[in-house]
Every structure is written in structure tokens, then in C-alpha cells.
Amino acid sequence: MKASLLRWAAWAPGIELPDAWRSWAAAPAPLPATGAPDAKFLPAMLRRRCTPLTRTMLSAAFGCAEPDELARLRTVFASRHGSINESIGLLLNVVRREKLSPATFSHTVHNAQAGLFSIAAGNRAASSSLAGQEDTWTAAFLEALVFLERDPREPVLVVVGDVPLADTFAPLVDEAAVPYAFAAQVGAAGTGPGVSLELGAADPARARAPWPPALEFLRWWLSDEESLEQPNRASTARWLRA
């Protein structure tokens, strides 16, 4: 499956601009475990309603497109955990038979980041929000290809991100738990630097990178390595420059 990677942006604490990411990719090290962007590009009214995850994902999204593109491109928002940290508070309300805050409830749906992006960017195009466990980055890329299959004329803005799970659930998940977001404009094959994805048989012996899969993909994209193989739950994602 071939596509083009036209532009990217990423956010992690202290690593915000493309040059900082290039330096990180040249000598990758584990990422900071805490921090959130201030997201000053958002109007104050809207920013107040944004969770740390929303600010993180929208920072990458807004860094990855010009204003007219932000208002026009179709979007895929992908997050393994989404708003689960905020949901824990609501679950406590439910268990204690307390009233739920309507504002909190409406901002903890899994597509909250997509909804707030649509409002902030004035974007009325098609949008998808997904979760795919450890395979979330692969799934996000596939979902971008879904939109390109339907209409290849415009690229798709893909945004993947997470923040560390709160203590309630963190012990249940073995992962590189860092706040981060990665955004990419994925276009049809032949419209820019080419990238291809093939899914092969799972390889349980293959180790995971000590940072999120989307950032391992970025590290590879900025390297001169020919290919990258990433372990998924039931497959191996093989990325190639096409």
C-alpha cells in the first residue's frame, strides 16, 4: 500500500520544532514523562475546555498544515487511550451516585479532539477517530488510506497522540508512557516523498522501541535506513520508502 508523506509535525515536552526532532532522531533518547503544550494558537475560550491530550494533539495538527489546509483537509485522529483519564473521574461520580458534569462528559468522548479541532479550524470535512491498542499508528495510517481510496485528490491530515494513563489503569499497560503527538499529511502515491506499508506475519520476538510507535516511525523517516519493521498485536508493519 503506497502513499506520500507530504509534511509532518510532532510534539513532546521540550521537542517541538522540526529541527529539535531531527536532532532527537539523530541521537534518539527516551522522552520526558510529563508536560503539555500551552497551545496558544487556540482562542482562550476554547483552550480552557481542552484536556492535556487535546492540546497535545492539536499542537501537532496545527503545526502540520497551513490555515487554509487546516480548514479543508479530511482528518484522522488516533489515540490508544483517548480521554480515559478524564473518564475515570466521571466513573467515580457514577460509582458515588453523584451528578456528572455535562461539559466534562461531552469533552471525554473519543472524538473530542476531532470535534474541538473541527471547531478551532472551522473544518467541515470528513473526519474519523480511532483506537487500535499497540497498533494505533498502523491503524491511523490505514484509515488515511481509506479516505484516499474514496478521494485521492487531497491529502489527509493524520494526528496520533496519547498522554500517560493515570495511576488507576497505568499498571495494567506495558508501554512507553509519554505525552506526545505526531501529525502527518498523507497524500496519494506520487504526490510527494513516497512511503509504503505492508503487513507481514507477527514476530513475537521483535522488541518495541522505547518510545511510541508513531515517533519510532518519525525517527526512521528522518534516518537513512531503508526500511522499518514494527511489531503489531497480530502482524508486523513493514515500512519502506517508495
Add this chain to the structure above:
Amino acid sequence: MSRAPCRLAALGQVSALGRVRAEVHARLAAGDATHLSLDAEIVPERSLWLGRVNEALPAIPAPLARFACRNNRLALAALESIGAEVAAAVARFGPARVGVVLGTSTSGVGDAEAAIAHRERTGVLAHEFFYDQLEFGGLARFVAEAIGARGPAYTLSTACSSGARALASARSLVAMGACDAVVSGAADSLCGLTTNGFAGLGALSAGVTNPCSANRDGLTLGEAAALFLVTGEPGGIQLLGVGDSSEAHHMSAPDPEGRGAETAMRDALADAGLAPDDVAYLNLHGTGTPQNDVMEAAAVARVLGSDVPTSSTKPLVGHTLGAAGALEAAFCWLVLAERRGGELVLPPHVWDGARDPALAPIRLVEKGESARSGGRAVVMTNSFGFGGNNCTLVLGASDSP
């Protein structure tokens, strides 16, 4: 340019109307709203009508115990009805060529309530609690493992349009060659989080939802699962068109003019290469909230005019949130599958009959009404989600196979 075929080759579903195909179709055709149940427990100091699935659900198989939750049991109930067709597809195409794309707004959060309650009492989560039970991506992974598929497996969650969107993605995954078959649809389960959340928003009806009525006062919630086997074969019942849009308006209220809804419907028709006159029936999103119905009626009247028969099936099963788009596509599928001699028996619009003069004129299906279709029957279903995510599907079948 016409699209590659996309066959909705088999359907399994479960809702308050049941899971046996003939029974569900009969109840749908009769507008049988007697399967809702009254609940005095789930929201403090309130009684609620709910579209709960009351029948026994299959147990999660022991090797998949880490996925055990009501949401996955609903999915499994739907999956059982198409077990043979799905197994045949996995055998024919190979496990790596079969994908799973499903929608949900809840995943296993209902069971997480029990784990959190246990933690409140004892300081630790119930030790049989796994993150696979709770996380959104767990639904697709559970179904993939249950059927032995190793292709792409992910879960879409765009609130009430999740199930419709999953079918749209399944169609493209097959069309682009990423998969030869996809198990696609949705599952959503009643839980304290969503019922109390919608109660907090003031969005729930005091009685039973009454869509398009002057007296409508909100939602009735429900739960369901609807799973299709999606292939690239021609014939049978086809997913002909998809249209989708975002609102850029508000997190929990639609654009009052229905512009996003209009875009989704127009684009779905254009994608299918069909005209408004081709549509024999529209299953409305029809939630029964004051805001949804006024904007949807306006959008429907602009796109389809005032003669196309429409109904909301939410008074029969409740608003099943993340499953609604797939369940209502399933109802459309049943309408097509059960057609006889070019006659479609349509689900009636069950309400108090009090026309709201503020609603644009749309035609609501009466009890016992049917539609004639020519050689080709085309039906449409709308799903509009929280966060401003809209998706319309067009399904069709030809009388000459």
C-alpha cells in the same frame, strides 16, 4: 466513475428487538415498541425507559477472558449469527486477509465501573480486570481473535456515527486491496457513564422518545450490536454510497440549519451515483431531541424533498449511540433482504402523531406502509454524532441477482 462492488454479505445483530432475523423483521415492520424496559436504578432518582437487551448473552470463551465485558458479549451474540459465513471467509481468503473494523462509544466502560467501585471499597482494582476489557481498541481485537483473523483490526469512535463510519472504512479497505473481507459494524452497551452523562446534559426524554413530535423531549438510550461480513463481491445487498462531514459548530449540539447533515446525504447520493428520486426509504437519525429533529428534517427536505418515506427506529430500540449507525444499516439491510416481488415493508415511525410546525415537512412512514421499488431498491440511513461527526450510508439491492 462507478465504484467497486461492496457486498454486505451477511448480517448478525442483537438489540431490544431480539436477534432472530425473522422475529426482528416482524417487530420492525409492526413498529413494536413493547421491548423497551423501565429502569429505576441506573440514574439516581430517575426512572428511565431503556432499549436493553434482555436475553441471555453468550459467555466470552475462556482463552479470551481478558476481553470479558458486556460490550464484547453483545458483539459475540451478533457474531454467532454469522459464524459460518465468517469462518468460510477466513478459510477462503486466509486469516491475514480478513480485517475487523468496528465502532463503539462505550467499549467495556460499563464493566470498568465495577472495577472502579471495587477500588473505592478495597483500594485495588478487581484483579480479574484487564485493560483489554476497557480500551476502545479492545473491541476490534476481541472480534479478530474470536474469528481467528490477523488482518488490520481497529475500532472507530466518532460517537453516534461510529457504526456507519466503520462500514465506510471496511468498504475502502476491501476496495484498496488491504483486505479481502472485513467484519464490520458496531457494539455499544448501556452503562452508568453514558446514561448519567446524557442525563447531565438534559438530553433524556421523561418518557419514551417521540421523534419529530411537537412534544418531543429527548432521547431514549439503548444498546445493541450489528456485525456485517463485508466483501468485494457483486450482487446481494450492496453498500452503494457513503457521505460524511464535520460540523465545526459545537461539541454536543448540531448546526441548527443542518448543513453538515445535508452535505453527508448529498455526498452519499453522489458517491452512489444516484438521484434523490431513487431513494425508497430513509432511516432517520431521529433521536427525538428538539435540536436533532428540526435540523435533520430541514436537511432531509432540502435533499430528498417531502415525499420520500422516512422513519426513526429509535422508539423501538432506543438510541444505541456508537452502534446506532450499524444497527440502523442492519434494519435497512433487513428491509431489503425481506423484500417480496419488488415490495419493501417499511418500519413505521412510532410517535404520538403531533406534528411540529417548526419542522420542515418530511413524510413519516405509517403503520403497514410499504414501498414499491423498480428493478433496484435503494434505502438510506443517517447518523449524526456528538462532536459534530455525520455519516450517511446508501444501501441497495437489485431484483435480478
